[in-house]
Each structure stands twice: as structure tokens, then as C-alpha cells.
Amino acid sequence: xxxxxxxxxxxxxxxxxxxxxxxxxxxxxxxxxxxxxxxxxxxxxxxxxxxxxxxxxxxxxxxxxxxxxxxxxxxxxxxxxxxxxxxxxxxxxxxxxxxxxxxxxxxxxxxxxxxxxxxxxxxxxxxxxxxxxxxxxxxxxxxxxxxxxxxxxxxxxxxxxxxxxxxxxxxxxxxxxxxxxxxxxxxxxxxxxxxxxxxxxxxxxxxxxxxxxxxxxxxxxxxxxxxxxxxxxxxxxxxxxxxxxxxxxxxxxxxxxxxxxx
Numbered sequence: 001x002x003x004x005x006x007x008x009x010x011x012x013x014x015x016x017x018x019x020x021x022x023x024x025x026x027x028x029x030x031x032x033x034x035x036x037x038x039x040x041x042x043x044x045x046x047x048x049x050x051x052x053x054x055x056x057x058x059x060x061x062x063x064x065x066x067x068x069x070x071x072x073x074x075x076x077x078x079x080x081x082x083x084x085x086x087x088x089x090x091x092x093x094x095x096x097x098x099x100x101x102x103x104x105x106x107x108x109x110x111x112x113x114x115x116x117x118x119x120x121x122x123x124x125x126x127x128x129x130x131x132x133x134x135x136x137x138x139x140x141x142x143x144x145x146x147x148x149x150x151x152x153x154x155x156x157x158x159x160x161x162x163x164x165x166x167x168x169x170x171x172x173x174x175x176x177x178x179x180x181x182x183x184x185x186x187x188x189x190x191x192x193x194x195x196x197x198x199x200x201x202x203x204x205x206x207x208x209x210x211x212x213x214x215x216x217x218x219x220x221x222x223x224x225x226x227x228x229x230x231x232x233x234x235x236x237x238x239x240x241x242x243x244x245x246x247x248x249x250x251x252x253x254x255x256x257x258x259x260x261x262x
Contacts, residue, residue: 002065003042004032006083009195013083014045014052020092021051028072029054029083030065038083063161063169070152070160076105077149079192080170084200085146086193088114094189095149107151107181111191113144115248118197123248128186131178136171137217137229140237145170146192154180167205168212175216196248206241213237 001017003010017027027049029042033056046052053072059065066080077095081087095109110131115124129135131143158176161169197203214237217230240247 001027001029001081001083002032002059002062002069003029003034003038003083004065005034005036006038007036007199009084009197010038010041013081013086014041016086016088017081018045018049018052020087020090021049022092022096023051024075025051025092026073026075027052028069030059030069031056032059032065033057060163061166063163063165066161066169067163070155073152076152077109078152078155079146079149081146081192082194084195084197086116086195087146088190088193090189091191094187094191098185098187098189102185104183105151106183106185107154108177108184109149110143110184110186111147111189112187113147114190114193116193116195117248118195122193123196125190128188130184130186131174131181133175133178134226134229136175136178137226138233138236140213140233141171141174143174144192144194145173146194147190148174148177150177150181165212165216167201167209168216171213172216203244206244210237210241 001013006013014027021027029052031039031042031054033039039056042054046054055068055072059068070078091111094111098109099105108131110128112128113126114122115126117123126142126144128147129142135142154177158173158180162172165172202209214234217233221227221230
């Protein structure tokens with residue numbers, strides 16, 4: 001969990017993880033010297049639970065923080081949860097049960113996910129789907145990083161998180177994983193929730209997301225079909241940035257649910 005001044009969302013985010021930890025699990029938090037009270041919340045969580053490890057130190061951005069946390073991780077599977085997002089109830093139990101039935105630790109576990117309004121209301125529900133390069137080029141991150149668990153040695157082998165990316169490191173990672181993860185375990189359980197709020201990077205830095213995603217999407221394309229997919233994906237992303245606040249406004253979401261259920 002990378003953290004920097006996570007504000008009012010941090011405590012619920014930490015609690016959503018800590019409440020599900022077994023004796024073998026760990027929550028590793030990399031805090032960039034928060035000044036808004038987040039550091040105290042994290043230290044209290046670490047004092048109350050031996051499975052929580054917190055480090056406060058400057059970093060070079062979110063990707064650097066994630067790599068610092070990754071280097072401290074010891075378990076077989078890694079789940080990246082941001083400090084304003086949530087693990088949903090029963091998520092880790094669902095993952096444990098799925099892996100037990102699978103018979104071995106897979107390269108990836110991919111679950112369903114939700115998008116929440118600041119008050120916790122569900123704005124969207126997204127089904128689980130395996131990571132596929134062609135689909136990612138068109139649609140971007142149709143999976144949510146918090147609902148994807150990655151085998152640690154695979155994450156390390158593919159280079160971890162690209163540190164010169166500050167907005168679409170998840171998209172970049174998913175493209176790499178789509179190429180390398182042969183064993184993807186897809187489960188229907190909703191594992192995590194992304195909280196959409198006006199202070200989130202996704203709300204305030206749309207143009208920067210678009211610029212970084214363009215570079216990632218067009219890097220190393222493999223033939224004309226991928227060029228077409230990348231062009232479609234860039235266009236869809238531009239439209240998405242322009243309409244972001246409308247599409248995730250509570251009123252629009254209510255109308256959309258009503259229209260799609262009728």
C-alpha cells in the first residue's frame with residue numbers, strides 16, 4: 001500500500017485489509033512522510049497488528065513507493081491496494097479458497113471489482129476477466145489493480161513497477177503480465193473497490209493519464225492489428241477523460257442503472 005496524505009479514506013482502507021489478514025499475511029505500507037495525520041493512523045495500525053509493517057521515507061513517486069514495498073514483501077502473492085481504496089469483505093477468503101481448488105499458486109488471481117462514490121455508494125460493478133493484450137490496448141485497465149494478485153517472483157522478474165510512470169503504471173504492468181502470466185485464475189468474487197473522489201489523481205490529472213497511456217499503448221506494437229487497436233484505445237481514452245466527471249456522477253450512474261435494468 002503506497003501512501004501520501006491519504007486523508008479521510010486511509011483508516012477504512014487499512015481496516016479493510018487488516019480485518020482479513022491471516023497469520024501468514026502481511027500489509028506492507030510505504031508512506032512518503034505524510035503530514036496530514038496519515039502517518040499516525042498507520043503507526044497505530046502497526047502497533048495493534050504484527051502483520052502490518054509501515055515505513056516512512058521520501059520516495060520518487062507512486063511507482064517507486066510500490067517497488068520499495070515490493071522489496072520488503074515475503075509472501076507468494078502480491079496485491080496492490082491504494083490508500084484510498086478497499087479490499088471488499090471476504091476477498092482474501094475467496095482467494096484462498098480459489099487457490100486451494102486450483103491446486104497451485106497461479107501466476108495471477110483476477111477478481112471482480114467495484115467503483116465507489118466518496119460516501120461508499122456503488123457506482124459500477126465490473127466482472128472479472130483474464131488479462132489479454134489486445135483487449136488492454138483497446139480498453140485500458142478493464143481489471144482493477146486492487147483485484148489482481150500477482151505471483152511475487154513473476155512481478156519481480158518483469159521489472160516491478162516502471163518508475164518513470166506516475167499515472168498509468170498499472171496499465172503498463174498489466175500489459176507486461178498479459179504477455180507473461182500463462183496461469184490466470186479468474187474468480188467471480190468482488191475483491192476490491194476503487195474509490196472515485198475529486199481529490200484522486202484519476203479525477204484531477206486526466207490529461208497526464210492520457211499522455212502517459214499514449215506512450216505505453218504505442219510502445220512495441222506488433223503489427224497492423226495492434227496499431228488499429230492502439231488507435232481505438234487512444235481515442236476511447238480521450239473521450240473518457242473528457243466525460244469522466246459526468247460518467248461517474250451519482251445522478252448519471254442512477255440513470256444508467258435504471259436504463260440498463262429496464
